[in-house]
Amino acid sequence: MPPTINMGIPGATSSVRSGGGSQASGKRVLLAEPRGYCAGVDRAVETVERALEKHGAPVYVRHEIVHNVHVVETLAKAGAVFVDETDEVPEGAIVVFSAHGVAPTVHVEAAARNLRTIDATCPLVTKVHNEAKRFARDDYDILLVGHTGHEEVVGTAGEAPDHVQVVDNPDAVDQVTVRDPNKVIWLSQTTLSVDETMETVRRLREKFPTLQDPPSDDICYATQNRQVAVKAMAPECELVIVVGSRNSSNSVRLVEVALGAGSDAAHLVDYAEDIDPTWLEGVTTVGVTSGASVPEVLVRGVLERLAEYGYGTVQPVTTANETLVFALPREIRPPRA
Numbered sequence: 001m002p003p004t005i006n007m008g009i010p011g012a013t014s015s016v017r018s019g020g021g022s023q024a025s026g027k028r029v030l031l032a033e034p035r036g037y038c039a040g041v042d043r044a045v046e047t048v049e050r051a052l053e054k055h056g057a058p059v060y061v062r063h064e065i066v067h068n069v070h071v072v073e074t075l076a077k078a079g080a081v082f083v084d085e086t087d088e089v090p091e092g093a094i095v096v097f098s099a100h101g102v103a104p105t106v107h108v109e110a111a112a113r114n115l116r117t118i119d120a121t122c123p124l125v126t127k128v129h130n131e132a133k134r135f136a137r138d139d140y141d142i143l144l145v146g147h148t149g150h151e152e153v154v155g156t157a158g159e160a161p162d163h164v165q166v167v168d169n170p171d172a173v174d175q176v177t178v179r180d181p182n183k184v185i186w187l188s189q190t191t192l193s194v195d196e197t198m199e200t201v202r203r204l205r206e207k208f209p210t211l212q213d214p215p216s217d218d219i220c221y222a223t224q225n226r227q228v229a230v231k232a233m234a235p236e237c238e239l240v241i242v243v244g245s246r247n248s249s250n251s252v253r254l255v256e257v258a259l260g261a262g263s264d265a266a267h268l269v270d271y272a273e274d275i276d277p278t279w280l281e282g283v284t285t286v287g288v289t290s291g292a293s294v295p296e297v298l299v300r301g302v303l304e305r306l307a308e309y310g311y312g313t314v315q316p317v318t319t320a321n322e323t324l325v326f327a328l329p330r331e332i333r334p335p336r337a
């Protein structure tokens with residue numbers, strides 16, 4: 001008998017090879033590890049929860065605190081009010097800035113309305129903001145690889161609008177022009193596909209051979225780790241299910257990575273009910289993972305649903321162990337004992 005682990009999923013066991021009720025059919029789930037919440041999302045969600053505890057409802061949140069339908073709906077039920085801009089927040093009220101970060105102009109607008117701000121920007125996004133400020137001060141042309149219009153990209157570009165150009169994809173390189181090809185650096189959004197970003201950078205470097213690299217990786221550890229885990233399991237899967245929302249950049253990237261790494265099909269689902277049974281026709285191995293903004297309860301729902309379809313054996317595919325934790329924003333940090 002292979003060693004088994006109780007996953008807490010009805011009808012499901014975890015084993016180092018197929019076993020249990022699914023043995024005859026060979027049906028199994030490969031479960032990517034790491035998956036789900038990253039340190040920045042954990043911090044941002046807890047920030048809103050603690051703000052609600054401390055100040056009571058309503059607590060205003062500019063934009064979705066993280067890009068996940070379930071998280072946003074749950075916090076809204078608890079009293080969070082999501083707004084697009086600070087001018088929708090009553091004067092003097094509390095507003096939380098989301099994990100994706102904001103441009104300096106947003107801080108100015110909030111101050112002008114006497115809003116009490118709590119900044120839940122992920123520290124790894126703040127790091128990219130600081131890089132943009134630093135290289136703008138040194139008068140570089142900054143090529144920000146990222147998705148046009150994504151909140152994080154808007155926030156980072158807003159740190160140095162006169163110096164930053166957004167490069168959306170490898171083909172967009174053709175349109176890039178700079179003032180001095182010897183004074184150019186690339187930075188990036190934190191949640192991109194590593195492979196596509198490297199292709200964009202390769203093409204940028206063809207055009208600007210002295211292009212400088214960022215001082216450290218801008219694509220964050222969580223994005224990279226989740227892509228590595230998917231790449232490890234996807235070649236064995238006929239189907240990969242990524243739990244995540246459509247506006248979650250890192251979740252959408254996981255679908256692309258799964259397909260690129262050899263899975264026959266890959267789909268994004270918010271909830272277990274979104275699984276279309278026809279996806280499972282003729283499928284022996286289903287890979288499951290989740291984006292960095294996805295609570296584990298949603299993955300458990302997907303595993304339960306798959307167990308009902310006969311995929312009761314769950315085999316973890318672990319490529320990294322994550323231990324990073326960020327301190328909460330100062331404004332809601334509990335006092336030291």
Ligand code: SF4
Nearest residue numbers: 038040041122190220
């Ligand atoms: S995905 Fe990365 S950058 Fe975004 S919140 Fe998580 S740790 Fe921070």
